[in-house]
Amino acid sequence: MEETISLKEIFEVLKKRLGLIILLTFTAALVSGLATYFFITPTYESSSQFIVNQQTNETESVDINEIRSNVEIINTYNVIIKSSRILDQVVDQLELTITADALSEKINVASEQNSQVVTVTATDPDPEMAVAIANTTVETFQQNIDDLMNVDNVNILSTAELAADPTPVNPKPMLNIAIGLVLGAMVGIGLAFLLEYLDNTVKTEQDVEQKLDLPVLGVVSHIKDSDLATMHNQTTTIRNRERRELSGQTKKTS
Structure with a gap:
C-alpha cells in the first residue's frame, strides 16, 4: 500500500528534530567561518590593460576594416599571452619559483566583445606580486609581439597599481558563511527525515x-x-x- 505524508506530518517532523537542524546549521556556518579566516590563504588580484590598434599618422584616416581585423586578432593575442614563450620570460624576470604552466593558472586574459581593449588580471597571495605579474606579462608581450607576428599594434593602456589598502578577492567570508548555513540546514533537514524514516518504533x-x-x-x-x-x-x-x-x-x- 502506497504511503503518503501530509504537510502537517512534515511540520511535525521538522518540529521534532528542530534542535538537530539548528545545531547542524550553525555548526556548518561556524566551520565555514573558521576555515575562511584561518585555513584559506587570501588572494589578491591586479589588472593591466593594453589596446590593439592600427598605426596611423595625422594624414591617415582610420580604416574600419583594419579595426575589425584588430578585434579578430585579439583572440590570437589572448593565447599568446599565456604561452610559455611569454611566461618563461616573466618567470625569469621576476625570479619566480614556479613554472610557466603554474603561472598561467594565475593569469586571466579577457576582452569585451567587439572591443580592442584587453585586460590581463593576475592573482597571487602577495598583492605586490600580483601587480608585478600583471605589468611584467603585458610588457613582455608587447616586446615580443613584433617578432612573433610582425606587427606593432599593441600599446599599454593602463598599468596595474598597488592600492594603499589591498582587499583580497578570495575568500569571501560572508558568502562562505551563507553557503555553510544553507548546506547545514539542508543536511539537518535531510537527516531529520532520514531518522524519522528509520524510526519504526510504536509511539502512538x-x-x-x-x-x-x-x-x-x-x-x-x-x-x-x-x-x-x-x-x-x-x-x-x-x-x-x-x-x-x-x-x-x-x-x-x-
Whole structure:
C-alpha cells in the first residue's frame, strides 16, 4: 500500500528534530567561518590593460576594416599571452619559483566583445606580486609581439597599481558563511527525515492501528513525577481528614 505524508506530518517532523537542524546549521556556518579566516590563504588580484590598434599618422584616416581585423586578432593575442614563450620570460624576470604552466593558472586574459581593449588580471597571495605579474606579462608581450607576428599594434593602456589598502578577492567570508548555513540546514533537514524514516518504533495509538493493524483497547496515560507528588499529597490529605473524622466519631461514642 502506497504511503503518503501530509504537510502537517512534515511540520511535525521538522518540529521534532528542530534542535538537530539548528545545531547542524550553525555548526556548518561556524566551520565555514573558521576555515575562511584561518585555513584559506587570501588572494589578491591586479589588472593591466593594453589596446590593439592600427598605426596611423595625422594624414591617415582610420580604416574600419583594419579595426575589425584588430578585434579578430585579439583572440590570437589572448593565447599568446599565456604561452610559455611569454611566461618563461616573466618567470625569469621576476625570479619566480614556479613554472610557466603554474603561472598561467594565475593569469586571466579577457576582452569585451567587439572591443580592442584587453585586460590581463593576475592573482597571487602577495598583492605586490600580483601587480608585478600583471605589468611584467603585458610588457613582455608587447616586446615580443613584433617578432612573433610582425606587427606593432599593441600599446599599454593602463598599468596595474598597488592600492594603499589591498582587499583580497578570495575568500569571501560572508558568502562562505551563507553557503555553510544553507548546506547545514539542508543536511539537518535531510537527516531529520532520514531518522524519522528509520524510526519504526510504536509511539502512538495511530501507529498501533496503522503498523500492526490492531484495534486499540486501552491507553495507559503517562504520569509525570509532579503529578505523582500531587496525587500523593491529595491522598495523604484525604487520609488525614478521614482519621480526624473517625477520631471525632470515636470520642462522641465514648
